[in-house]
Amino acid sequence: MRVRDLSISYGAEPVLEGVDIGVGEGQFVSLVGPSGSGKSSLLRAVIGLQKPLDGSIELDVPSTDIGILFQDDALLPWKTARENVALGLTFRGIKKDEALAQADFWLARLGLAGFENRFPRRLSGGQRKRVALAQVLALKPKLILMDEPFASLDAIVRARVIQDVVALVEREHISVLLVTHDLEEALWLSDTIYLLSQGPHAHITREYNVPIPRPRDLIRARKHPAFAPLYEKLWRDLSREVGAAPRLVASDADAA
Amino acid sequence: MNKRPYAWVRQLAAFAILLAIWEASGRAGLLNPLYAPAPSQIAAALVDLFGSGRIWTHMEATFTAALGGLALGILIGVAVAIVAAMVPLVAELVEPVMTLLNAIPRVILAPLFVIWLGIGTSSKVALAVVLVAVLMFFTVFTGIRQVDQRLVERIITLGGGRVALIRHVYLPSVAAWVMGSLKVAIGFAFTGAVVGEFVAASRGLGYLLSFAQSTYNAALMLAIVLLIMIVVLVIFALGGLLERRLLRWS
Numbered sequence: 001m002r003v004r005d006l007s008i009s010y011g012a013e014p015v016l017e018g019v020d021i022g023v024g025e026g027q028f029v030s031l032v033g034p035s036g037s038g039k040s041s042l043l044r045a046v047i048g049l050q051k052p053l054d055g056s057i058e059l060d061v062p063s064t065d066i067g068i069l070f071q072d073d074a075l076l077p078w079k080t081a082r083e084n085v086a087l088g089l090t091f092r093g094i095k096k097d098e099a100l101a102q103a104d105f106w107l108a109r110l111g112l113a114g115f116e117n118r119f120p121r122r123l124s125g126g127q128r129k130r131v132a133l134a135q136v137l138a139l140k141p142k143l144i145l146m147d148e149p150f151a152s153l154d155a156i157v158r159a160r161v162i163q164d165v166v167a168l169v170e171r172e173h174i175s176v177l178l179v180t181h182d183l184e185e186a187l188w189l190s191d192t193i194y195l196l197s198q199g200p201h202a203h204i205t206r207e208y209n210v211p212i213p214r215p216r217d218l219i220r221a222r223k224h225p226a227f228a229p230l231y232e233k234l235w236r237d238l239s240r241e242v243g244a245a246p247r248l249v250a251s252d253a254d255a256a
Numbered sequence: 257m258n259k260r261p262y263a264w265v266r267q268l269a270a271f272a273i274l275l276a277i278w279e280a281s282g283r284a285g286l287l288n289p290l291y292a293p294a295p296s297q298i299a300a301a302l303v304d305l306f307g308s309g310r311i312w313t314h315m316e317a318t319f320t321a322a323l324g325g326l327a328l329g330i331l332i333g334v335a336v337a338i339v340a341a342m343v344p345l346v347a348e349l350v351e352p353v354m355t356l357l358n359a360i361p362r363v364i365l366a367p368l369f370v371i372w373l374g375i376g377t378s379s380k381v382a383l384a385v386v387l388v389a390v391l392m393f394f395t396v397f398t399g400i401r402q403v404d405q406r407l408v409e410r411i412i413t414l415g416g417g418r419v420a421l422i423r424h425v426y427l428p429s430v431a432a433w434v435m436g437s438l439k440v441a442i443g444f445a446f447t448g449a450v451v452g453e454f455v456a457a458s459r460g461l462g463y464l465l466s467f468a469q470s471t472y473n474a475a476l477m478l479a480i481v482l483l484i485m486i487v488v489l490v491i492f493a494l495g496g497l498l499e500r501r502l503l504r505w506s
């Protein structure tokens with residue numbers, strides 16, 4: 001997948017301007033940046049929920065092979081966990097029984113065995129997140145877009161889910177574009193990290209390569225000699241972006 | 257609300273005490289039986305209604321009008337709301353009419369329906385329909401416009417099309433909203449039927465009420481009021497069962 005010169009606007013001023021991002025086959029790419037810089041908007045543009053103002057989005061997989069996990073994910077409240085997971089499978093013409101069986105399998109993989117027949121209302125936030133993850137993984141996507149999928153999980157569960165995702169992604173050779181606020185998470189998971197500048201007119205200011213070898217293990221990744229310096233660098237650069245004054249005034253002057 | 261246990265025991269006891277006081281004051285001659293007949297007299301009127309068997313034709317008339325009006329009103333209200341939500345022109349034309357109908361006490365249309373449709377069942381059904389349909393229209397119309405956009409996007413990104421959207425998002429949402437205002441709708445339907453009969457009819461509980469009024473028969477009147485209350489409570493319970501069945505996810 002490749003995003004070239006992408007601009008997105010909701011009003012007078014573009015939120016994103018001239019963004020370039022690439023996710024190679026089987027690559028894990030993270031996107032970090034200040035809140036409100038347009039990370040979610042970018043993901044929405046990639047799956048076609050948001051029409052870009054300018055630029056191009058090249059997909060090397062059919063759109064049915066793209067899965068997305070939204071930031072504020074919503075399951076259908078009137079369907080049980082397994083029915084929710086099975087839904088996408090039935091859209092692909094898989095018979096209901098078979099779809100439900102696969103749903104149970106994926107729920108179990110994400111540690112939700114025994115919760116199959118719960119309605120979302122009766123699940124915790126973290127459990128709902130995992131159901132949504134199962135919903136996407138069950139479709140065996142080639143490219144997954146994730147918008148802070150692990151944010152509401154507690155530390156232990158989060159590490160477990162992340163480790164699971166890493167293993168799965170590595171084994172199935174899935175490409176991922178992950179949006180996260182968590183730099184440690186980005187380093188654990190990614191091959192490449194992009195830093196988005198403070199919006200409006202947000203663009204990619206830096207690109208980092210994470211030289212930690214795969215298969216990755218969270219504990220060992222943290223002890224890798226490249227981890228700490230990269231973390232520090234990311235932190236410094238991101239802080240600078242967050243601290244940067246919004247360029248509202250300057251760009252108004254530009255426009256005039 | 258956090259209910260204390262066995263509330264119904266206390267409520268029932270309080271009700272029984274009230275009845276006892278009422279009955280006792282009636283027998284002691286403290287209450288004018290013309291205005292406030294004792295519970296035993298009301299019970300006697302009720303027994304007489306059923307004993308003579310003449311109640312059934314009236315119940316049937318009211319039930320037919322109310323339930324028919326309820327079903328038809330829900331159908332019309334939901335259908336118009338769905339069409340209005342999909343076709344902007346329909347929304348533009350229908351919404352002001354509905355707003356107007358919503359603003360007036362709709363029972364004032366009763367005499368008009370009698371002129372148009374006669375004193376038979378249809379004028380009562382029409383009144384119940386107008387009462388229910390306007391309520392349902394607003395419930396569903398505002399509901400559809402506020403349907404959770406995240407669910408819509410979820411279905412789309414999972415590969416579902418238009419049919420899937422309607423089946424998995426819109427229909428369940430509509431069902432939930434209809435269920436949410438079902439109790440009010442049941443009340444409205446009976447209001448429509450009874451008021452319609454009250455205005456002009458030859459059968460029905462509303463007709464009986466107006467008969468009781470013209471003969472100053474307070475016992476009969478209270479007996480009918482009691483009967484209507486019981487009937488509506490039973491229907492509420494049935495509606496509650498349906499609601500629990502359909503909304504078991506909430």
Ligand SMILES: Nc1ncnc2c1ncn2[C@@H]1O[C@H](COP(=O)(O)OP(=O)(O)OP(=O)(O)O)[C@@H](O)[C@H]1O
Nearest residue numbers: 010015033034035036037038039040041042071199
């Ligand atoms: N539907 C919309 N209409 C108008 N403005 C929007 C809309 N969605 C987002 N925005 C604006 O676009 C900007 C980018 O929003 P976006 O949600 O993409 O940010 P984000 O980087 O994902 O932020 P966060 O990290 O807080 O999730 C914000 O300033 C937001 O106010």
Ligand SMILES: [Mg+2]
Nearest residue numbers: 039040071147
């Ligand atoms: Mg976001």
